[in-house]
Amino acid sequence: MSEFLDRRAFLQAGLRWSLVMPALPGLAAEGAPAPQSTGFSNYGQPAPSERHVIRLIGSNPRMPGNGVSWTPLEALEGILTPSGLHFERHHNGIPEIDPQHFALLIHGMVQQPLRFDLTDLLRYPRQSRALFLECGGNSNAGWHAEPMQKPVGAFHGLVSCSEWTGVPLRLLLAEAGIDPRARWVIATGADTAATEVSLPLAKLQDDALLALYQNGERLRLENGYPLRLILPGWEGVRQIKWLTRLEVTDRPAMSRNETAQYTQLLPDGRARQFDFVMGPKSLITSPSHGQRLPGAGLYEVSGLAWSGHGAVAAVDVSQDGGRHWVPARLEAPVLDRCFTRFRAAWQWDGTPAVLQSRVRDQLGNLQPGRAALIAERGRNGYFHYNAVVSWAVDGDGAVRHVYA
Amino acid sequence: MSEFLDRRAFLQAGLRWSLVMPALPGLAAEGAPAPQSTGFSNYGQPAPSERHVIRLIGSNPRMPGNGVSWTPLEALEGILTPSGLHFERHHNGIPEIDPQHFALLIHGMVQQPLRFDLTDLLRYPRQSRALFLECGGNSNAGWHAEPMQKPVGAFHGLVSCSEWTGVPLRLLLAEAGIDPRARWVIATGADTAATEVSLPLAKLQDDALLALYQNGERLRLENGYPLRLILPGWEGVRQIKWLTRLEVTDRPAMSRNETAQYTQLLPDGRARQFDFVMGPKSLITSPSHGQRLPGAGLYEVSGLAWSGHGAVAAVDVSQDGGRHWVPARLEAPVLDRCFTRFRAAWQWDGTPAVLQSRVRDQLGNLQPGRAALIAERGRNGYFHYNAVVSWAVDGDGAVRHVYA
Numbered sequence: 001m002s003e004f005l006d007r008r009a010f011l012q013a014g015l016r017w018s019l020v021m022p023a024l025p026g027l028a029a030e031g032a033p034a035p036q037s038t039g040f041s042n043y044g045q046p047a048p049s050e051r052h053v054i055r056l057i058g059s060n061p062r063m064p065g066n067g068v069s070w071t072p073l074e075a076l077e078g079i080l081t082p083s084g085l086h087f088e089r090h091h092n093g094i095p096e097i098d099p100q101h102f103a104l105l106i107h108g109m110v111q112q113p114l115r116f117d118l119t120d121l122l123r124y125p126r127q128s129r130a131l132f133l134e135c136g137g138n139s140n141a142g143w144h145a146e147p148m149q150k151p152v153g154a155f156h157g158l159v160s161c162s163e164w165t166g167v168p169l170r171l172l173l174a175e176a177g178i179d180p181r182a183r184w185v186i187a188t189g190a191d192t193a194a195t196e197v198s199l200p201l202a203k204l205q206d207d208a209l210l211a212l213y214q215n216g217e218r219l220r221l222e223n224g225y226p227l228r229l230i231l232p233g234w235e236g237v238r239q240i241k242w243l244t245r246l247e248v249t250d251r252p253a254m255s256r257n258e259t260a261q262y263t264q265l266l267p268d269g270r271a272r273q274f275d276f277v278m279g280p281k282s283l284i285t286s287p288s289h290g291q292r293l294p295g296a297g298l299y300e301v302s303g304l305a306w307s308g309h310g311a312v313a314a315v316d317v318s319q320d321g322g323r324h325w326v327p328a329r330l331e332a333p334v335l336d337r338c339f340t341r342f343r344a345a346w347q348w349d350g351t352p353a354v355l356q357s358r359v360r361d362q363l364g365n366l367q368p369g370r371a372a373l374i375a376e377r378g379r380n381g382y383f384h385y386n387a388v389v390s391w392a393v394d395g396d397g398a399v400r401h402v403y404a
Numbered sequence: 405m406s407e408f409l410d411r412r413a414f415l416q417a418g419l420r421w422s423l424v425m426p427a428l429p430g431l432a433a434e435g436a437p438a439p440q441s442t443g444f445s446n447y448g449q450p451a452p453s454e455r456h457v458i459r460l461i462g463s464n465p466r467m468p469g470n471g472v473s474w475t476p477l478e479a480l481e482g483i484l485t486p487s488g489l490h491f492e493r494h495h496n497g498i499p500e501i502d503p504q505h506f507a508l509l510i511h512g513m514v515q516q517p518l519r520f521d522l523t524d525l526l527r528y529p530r531q532s533r534a535l536f537l538e539c540g541g542n543s544n545a546g547w548h549a550e551p552m553q554k555p556v557g558a559f560h561g562l563v564s565c566s567e568w569t570g571v572p573l574r575l576l577l578a579e580a581g582i583d584p585r586a587r588w589v590i591a592t593g594a595d596t597a598a599t600e601v602s603l604p605l606a607k608l609q610d611d612a613l614l615a616l617y618q619n620g621e622r623l624r625l626e627n628g629y630p631l632r633l634i635l636p637g638w639e640g641v642r643q644i645k646w647l648t649r650l651e652v653t654d655r656p657a658m659s660r661n662e663t664a665q666y667t668q669l670l671p672d673g674r675a676r677q678f679d680f681v682m683g684p685k686s687l688i689t690s691p692s693h694g695q696r697l698p699g700a701g702l703y704e705v706s707g708l709a710w711s712g713h714g715a716v717a718a719v720d721v722s723q724d725g726g727r728h729w730v731p732a733r734l735e736a737p738v739l740d741r742c743f744t745r746f747r748a749a750w751q752w753d754g755t756p757a758v759l760q761s762r763v764r765d766q767l768g769n770l771q772p773g774r775a776a777l778i779a780e781r782g783r784n785g786y787f788h789y790n791a792v793v794s795w796a797v798d799g800d801g802a803v804r805h806v807y808a
Contacts (some may be wrong), residue, residue, distance in 0.1 A: 038498045038625065040473045042458035044488040046447070047629040049503050050622045054446035069444045077569035077617040078532040083486065084448040085621065094442045099453050125704045128482040128735055128745060165481035213481040215619075217489065218454045221442065225451040300529045331532055333737045341532060 002319050002353055004301075004326040005345040046084075055085050056154055065093030065192075068135070070157030073304065074288050079331075079339040080130065081160035083215045088222050089135045089158060091257075092193030095242055099226045102190075104210070108248035111177030118212075118226055124167040127209060129232065130338045132306045134159035134278045136235035136262050142370070142385040147401040152288040155401070156389070159306070161339040164230050166211035169204050169246075178205075178248060186253045187229055190242040197238050198252030199231070203276070207232050210243070233308030233337040234276045235384075237262050267378030278308035280367045281386040282315055282342070282359035293397035296350030301328070302343045307361035312340040314360045319346065321354035321390060321404035322369065328357065353393045354404045370403055406723050406757055408705075408730040409749040450488075459489050460558055469497030469596075472539070474561030477708065478692050483735075483743040484534065485564035487619045492626050493539045493562060495661075496597035499646055503630045506594075508614070512652035515581030522616075522630055528571040531613060533636065534742045536710045538563035538682045540639035540666050546774070546789040551805040556692040559805070560793070563710070565743040568634050570615035573608050573650075582609075582652060590657045591633055594646040601642050602656030603635070607680070611636050614647070637712030637741040638680045639788075641666050671782030682712035684771045685790040686719055686746070686763035697801035700754030705732070709744045711765035716744040718764045723750065725758035725794060725808035726773065732761065757797045758808045774807055 046053065053075045059067025069088040071081055099118050107113040138158035141148040148155055178201065185204050189195040209230040212218060219225040224241030231239050237257055252258065252274070264272035282305035287293060305312045311334055316325035328342035342357065359367045368376075370387040390404040450457065457479045463471025473492040475485055503522050511517040542562035545552040552559055582605065589608050593599040613634040616622060623629040628645030635643050641661055656662065656678070668676035686709035691697060709716045715738055720729035732746035746761065763771045772780070774791040794808040 038500055039469060040459075040461040040463055040471060040492055040494070041626070042461065042473070043450070043455075044459075044490065044624045044626055047622060047625050048500065049629075051447075053621060055444075055448075057444040057446065059444055065443060067444060069446070076620040077530065078567045078620050080484065080567050080620050082619055082621050086448065088444055090444070096442055096452065123703070125747065125749065126481065126706065130737075163482045163484050215486055216480040216482050216484050217457060217486050218451060220448045221451050222445070222448055225453075299527070302530065333534075333739060335737060343529065345529065 001347070002349040002351065003347050004317060004319065005347060053085070055087065055157070066091055068158060070153050071160045072151070072153035073157050073285050074152045074290070076285075079161055079304070079341050080215065081162060083162065083217070083220050083223070086160040086162060086214075086220070086223060087135065087158045089137070089236060090191070090222070091195055092191055094222050095191050096221060097190055097226060097242060102226050102244070104227060104244060104246070106172060106176045106246045106248070109179035109182040109250065110248050111179070112175075114172065114176050116172070121167055121210065121212065121227070124171060126165055127168055128163055128165040129209065130161065130163045130335055131230065131232050132159055132161040132337060132339050133230075133236055133239060134306075136237055136278070136383040139385040140382050142387055143379065143381050147403050149289065149401055151290045152283060152285055155289070156283055158236070161306075162214045163216065164209060164211040165213035166209040166230065169208040169210050169229075170206070172210070173205055176248070181250055182248045184249050184252050186247040186249055187240040187243060188245040188247075189224075189240045190244040195240060195257065196253055196255040197240060197257055198255065199238060201248065203231060203234070231276075233278060235262065235278055238276060262383055264377065264383055265380045267380070275384060278306075279384060279386040280307035280309065280359045280361045280365045281305070282357040282367055283389040284317070284355055284357050284391060287355065287393065287399045288391055289399055289401045291399045293348060293393060293399070295397065296348055299346045299348055300343055301346045301355060302341065303357050305340045305342055305357070305359040306338065307359065307365060308337060309365050310362040311336045312359055313362045315340070315342040316358050317342075317344045318356040318358070319353045322356050322358075322388065325358065348393065350395065352395050354402060355391045355393060356388050356404070358388050405751070406753040406755065407751050408721060408723065409751060457489070459491065459561070470495055472562060474557050475564045476555070476557035477561050477689050478556045478694070480689075483565055483708070483745050484619065485566060487566065487621070487624050487627070490564040490566060490618075490624070490627055491539065491562045493541070493640060494595070494626070495599055496595055498626050499595050500625060501594055501630060501646060506630050506648070508631060508648055508650070510576060510580045510650045510652070513583035513586040513654065514652050515583070516579075518576065518580050520576070525571055525614065525616065525631070528575060530569055531572055532567055532569040533613065534565065534567045534739055535634065535636050536563055536565045536741060536743050537634075537640055537643060538710075540641055540682070540787040543789040544786050546791055547783065547785050551807050553693065553805055555694045556687060556689055559693070560687055562640070565710075566618045567620065568613060568615040569617035570613040570634065573612040573614050573633075574610070576614070577609055580652070585654055586652045588653050588656050590651040590653055591644040591647060592649040592651075593628075593644045594648040599644060599661065600657055600659040601644060601661055602659065603642060605652065607635060607638070635680075637682060637714075639666065639682055642680060666787055668781065668787055669784045671784075679788060682710075683788060683790040684711035684713065684763045684765045684769045685709070686761040686771055687793040688721070688759055688761050688795060691759065691797060691803045692795055693803055693805045695803045697752060697797060697803070699801065700752050703750045703752055705748045705750045705759060707746055707761050709746055709761070709763040710742065711763065711769060712741060713769050714766040715740045716763055717766045719744070719746040720762050721746075721748045722760040722762070723757045726760050726762075726792065729762065752797065754799065756799050758806060759795045759797060760792050760808070762792055
């Protein structure tokens, strides 16, 4: 009988994994060729045998520099994404900015316009936070009529999680002196598209960071070097890369990326605009599409959960397409607006199953089922797809994406 | 007057940093050359302007493959070290192991010897933990009669911190069935030196991990690909890279790395052996040796603290060489046997100062001053140097290493 095991059974189950080959005489690795030795390096790279683990690029040949690359979530563990595998979404290429000539301008409805070069910014107090960052268009294949048969990273991999370090923006806004009538800030990137978005001033005075570092080292070019705006829990397009200008104002800019794009078309034909917060979402990364279970037995079901509203409170898993749910174990640390890794022990009896996960965040927001999401949002959606993901495990162990 | 500021003053101080240039007309970055645009990449690399941030290699030309590379701690932020900059200490090169031919053998005083290939190991339950990893020989220049004038990474950079993911070793030991008379485990690496150490069985039955992943992706070659033994809080040499054999036994092997090396010679001529746990340690990474403060004013003092005994409980900082101490702020998350980042706001009046930090861990262990360490351990020490580090700030803002 397939079943999820409780924690005590899980520990006892360690004795029943039955995966182990009978012992062989002699030392390990006998018969293997003697390994080559290599030397020290100034900056390490992935192991040669693992260089198939890459971000897959999807770009538009008619619009060079416009496209995405996906984080291969199915190949990764823990909660932090290596910077080399952080997803990309660029509207018009990656500028290579000379840090000596870079400046951030804060102007508009302020008492004193201010200009900061990097030397200035690097002297300010800093804060580090581990935060997920998700493209508003992530998982949009979920709106398709038929379930897409691709690995989890090529479906949901426009989300990554990093430790960002930077200057709390509220310090700089306070120095500039905000006009009490101001309500919005228009943020602009130094890319050739001059990507521009409008942001409520209150968020920028709350927890926004001017990130200079990602995962310990200075930002990568493709993540906004030398300066990226980080808005914990908000959709990626708002977290302007190569940030060079913040204009304080009393109204939004109504730019392309907040009118023609990144809005939610609803069933009645109206569109939801300024939908900033990424909803609660989870998915099982193992087993997941394209894997094949070698046979009945004990498996660890493992995945990622996050919510733009706060910390993850609980993740439940199901093996029968959502009819029954059992709690998964959340692995510490469970941090505010960060990936949380969940794990559950699963005894598979070799008969077909449908694995699902469902997250609830600390504010009580529950990840919706797909039918509920479509009932609310209709079939014309593109952004902010966060429905429960279903993986069918067939009798032969093959795992594929289904709607359930 | 130089002073550390309390938290409330620190927040108000945001308004007094006085680092900001007068606003200039026009947009930011005027006069800068138009940036080049680059495209998507499968695996990202550091920004070209930041490629001076590397691990410095110190190797012995008469013993190829024997040496170290240091993590540039002074250039990094947050608590996690990018894998490409994780320190290295190799005794005889880096083997490039074919994962298809790799196996781990558990044998000796067990009911059933067991052999695991990677496919087996990858099916076991996993655990992820963020942990520091420090070479027993880190900071050994602190024993020198004169303070070494090198950047903090080239002095203390044989320590790094990663999120490790792997299989709890206790599960495998339980499957093998341990003879009740067993007390030790001899662990062997697949490097050409066949590096071998003896480990108390109790630690391996407690929190040891068989790490398959580092910072989300599979191990790098230089960190033990495909399998590394992780022993939270213990010295690096025990955390065998390229782990291929665990022999359960009733006595230690008395191998070279636990007799001739990695022992503590004491003032009375005896040596302390099997000194596994890395003691409480902290250091200020900014300001630190080689930096120059541009003038009197407000600065953030920031650094790292850790202890092999548990979580960091408190870090104090001093500006007068240890006569007065004030608490630094510990940045969340504060995790068991992980780097903790501390920060303090410091008003420098432009007169000479001596900056120090001192950590206390959750078991009450206090980082010793240098005089106390030498009084206990003598002047013949080499390993396990964890004394308070002192940075003199001269009147011209130059920062250098001193003993104080």
